[in-house]
Amino acid sequence: MSIWFGGDYNPEQWDEPVWAEDDALMRAARVNTATVGVFSWVRLEPDEGRYDFGWLDATLDRLAERGIQVILATPTASPPPWFTLAYPDAMPVTRDGVRLTHGSRDTYCAAAPSYRAAARRMAATLAARYGQHPAVALWHVHNEYGTQCWCEHAALAFRSWLQKRYGAGADGLAQLNAAWGTTFWSQCYSAWPQVVPPRATQWRGNPGQLLDFCRFWSDELLAAYCEQRDEIRAAAPGVPVTTNVMLPDYQVIDPWAWCREVDVVAVDHYLSSTGPAGHADIAFAADRARSWAGGRPWLLMEQATRLVYAAGGRVLSRPPGRMLRDSLGYVARGSDSVLFFQWRASRAGAEMWHSAMLPHAGPDTAAFREVAELGAAVQRLGEVAGSRVTARAAVLLDADSWWALDGQGLRGADLRYLDAVRRDHAALRRAGVVCDVAHPEAALSGYRLLLAPALYLVTDAGAEALRRFVAGGGVLVVSFGSGLVDQAAQVRLGGYPGALRDLLGLRVEEFFPLPDGETVPLSGRGPGPVPPGARGATWSELIDVTGAEVLASYAAGPLAGHPAITRHEVGPGSAWYLSTELDDPAHDQVIAAALAAAGLGPEVPGVPPGVEAVRRWGAGGQSWLFLLNHTAEPATVPARGVDVLTSVEAAGCVQLPPGGVAVIREVRGP
Numbered sequence: 001m002s003i004w005f006g007g008d009y010n011p012e013q014w015d016e017p018v019w020a021e022d023d024a025l026m027r028a029a030r031v032n033t034a035t036v037g038v039f040s041w042v043r044l045e046p047d048e049g050r051y052d053f054g055w056l057d058a059t060l061d062r063l064a065e066r067g068i069q070v071i072l073a074t075p076t077a078s079p080p081p082w083f084t085l086a087y088p089d090a091m092p093v094t095r096d097g098v099r100l101t102h103g104s105r106d107t108y109c110a111a112a113p114s115y116r117a118a119a120r121r122m123a124a125t126l127a128a129r130y131g132q133h134p135a136v137a138l139w140h141v142h143n144e145y146g147t148q149c150w151c152e153h154a155a156l157a158f159r160s161w162l163q164k165r166y167g168a169g170a171d172g173l174a175q176l177n178a179a180w181g182t183t184f185w186s187q188c189y190s191a192w193p194q195v196v197p198p199r200a201t202q203w204r205g206n207p208g209q210l211l212d213f214c215r216f217w218s219d220e221l222l223a224a225y226c227e228q229r230d231e232i233r234a235a236a237p238g239v240p241v242t243t244n245v246m247l248p249d250y251q252v253i254d255p256w257a258w259c260r261e262v263d264v265v266a267v268d269h270y271l272s273s274t275g276p277a278g279h280a281d282i283a284f285a286a287d288r289a290r291s292w293a294g295g296r297p298w299l300l301m302e303q304a305t306r307l308v309y310a311a312g313g314r315v316l317s318r319p320p321g322r323m324l325r326d327s328l329g330y331v332a333r334g335s336d337s338v339l340f341f342q343w344r345a346s347r348a349g350a351e352m353w354h355s356a357m358l359p360h361a362g363p364d365t366a367a368f369r370e371v372a373e374l375g376a377a378v379q380r381l382g383e384v385a386g387s388r389v390t391a392r393a394a395v396l397l398d399a400d401s402w403w404a405l406d407g408q409g410l411r412g413a414d415l416r417y418l419d420a421v422r423r424d425h426a427a428l429r430r431a432g433v434v435c436d437v438a439h440p441e442a443a444l445s446g447y448r449l450l451l452a453p454a455l456y457l458v459t460d461a462g463a464e465a466l467r468r469f470v471a472g473g474g475v476l477v478v479s480f481g482s483g484l485v486d487q488a489a490q491v492r493l494g495g496y497p498g499a500l501r502d503l504l505g506l507r508v509e510e511f512f513p514l515p516d517g518e519t520v521p522l523s524g525r526g527p528g529p530v531p532p533g534a535r536g537a538t539w540s541e542l543i544d545v546t547g548a549e550v551l552a553s554y555a556a557g558p559l560a561g562h563p564a565i566t567r568h569e570v571g572p573g574s575a576w577y578l579s580t581e582l583d584d585p586a587h588d589q590v591i592a593a594a595l596a597a598a599g600l601g602p603e604v605p606g607v608p609p610g611v612e613a614v615r616r617w618g619a620g621g622q623s624w625l626f627l628l629n630h631t632a633e634p635a636t637v638p639a640r641g642v643d644v645l646t647s648v649e650a651a652g653c654v655q656l657p658p659g660g661v662a663v664i665r666e667v668r669g670p
Ligand code: GLA
Pocket: 143, 144, 246, 268, 302, 309, 341, 351, 354
């Protein structure tokens, strides 16, 4: 067993003499895995139908001889210029009607038949040639699916998706009109050709249309993936197939649906911050990936060694000395790999300043030495491969809520879906609790605590699942913005939050968004979970309790004296409601009270703040305790066993230096 270590390898960008240096340096860094061919379409098919596999044959044979396994990609995320000229109709069109052309990557409409045929042909051709190649351990279809398009092909495909959902003909159209509420602003459709993607329009668009368009694109891209996967499976039976899901702050695909179609879940994750928020984000990324994998081990397909092009045009650089700790952040939470984009930093091209395992300055660099040290550490971790992380708490995560809330959601609230989910996840992490993310309609009975942050859209089935969870003794903490709309993104009437009103034992009459930067004081009732001095921000609501107990009320403003935080006992379980955004200490205290009610505590009691402790469990009951000290102070953590990284025994506790790590193969007993 081994943890996969390496990254994207693009030898076609380099002359042959460089390959020998790659061999030697990969050996020095203990690279055991190379992802090959991700964007190599033009080198494989220089002109339509004319193939050149020489360099790829040589690369795969060479890597096999060196004992390096290959993740072989299909190159369909980057069609060559000849493709544009041959199939101009397959170039993507933006919402504003601008047709794009080649010059970058992802210039295609995945609903265009000519693109789909070309992509499928490429997958079949590669699979026929390399399906039995001994170096190929995994197939990697495409790269980071996520490109939407608003062209005529997309319009046709969208209509046919809608007809499957609502029915064809006039009846289907009537259903669609009802679901989208098109009587508002006189938008009723009287014939199917009038239904188009949500292209640029004069002002605000239709929420139902926007939501269905997101659902459609997730399904359309998934169909494109499945076509390639099935070609590969036919020619390479037994070799797993996946695609790399990117983990940005926006959402184009529904990962729950996608991850059912891959043989192993693979994600790309880049630092969003170099401070504590970055550590929290690594944990959040890893917990998402593991949960999408149903708890099975998953692969970190890409991260950056140092400099990363972050969201919003920012450039971040991972501080020296953090590569091991950050990488262990993923492995601790179930990754069986530490892979990077990319092996050798490019000399040219759009990402030539992006960091790599081997920097421009060469191997005699602090960065490469850190990579080699990481390779040595990862090699020692082979024994943890295949082991699992277990969690009894989860944060609910749903693509529909994300699309609906961020697309056309709650007016007046500075409420971004992922921020709300991240916030609850971070609170559990601060409490030392390892959690999953879970879909509201999934099997939930294995959990004791569920957090529902901004779960804006709740289906009838979702509401029923949450009712069953609480009735079965679970603790549910719901935050404002949840349960407001049904699956068509229409308001649930009779008082908010319609889907969860009875479960929460309350009824919200009206919203009172708080202006930016304004907070409202809260007053707790007796010795409760809301600390004195707590304040709410962003949002407040006029609540009538119909069975819930009031834990804290608004202490000033138009809602003074009205409930703010409530708890409703339901049989052996309870459903809590936060109608405002609590400051961090108050939020942590409410989460601590909910954890106590659920009978849950930290993974390792007595761990100092800022030290992360996560366990992986092997099939035979062996456990490994990952300890990551994110503070600038030394830390002492209770542990018994042997540090796999250093072979040093821990006889009751481990001393971690500032920024230090340990992976303890635990022993139990006296
Ligand atoms: C993504 C892509 C890579 C590369 C990196 C760095 O994850 O998959 O090809 O572009 O980002 O930006």
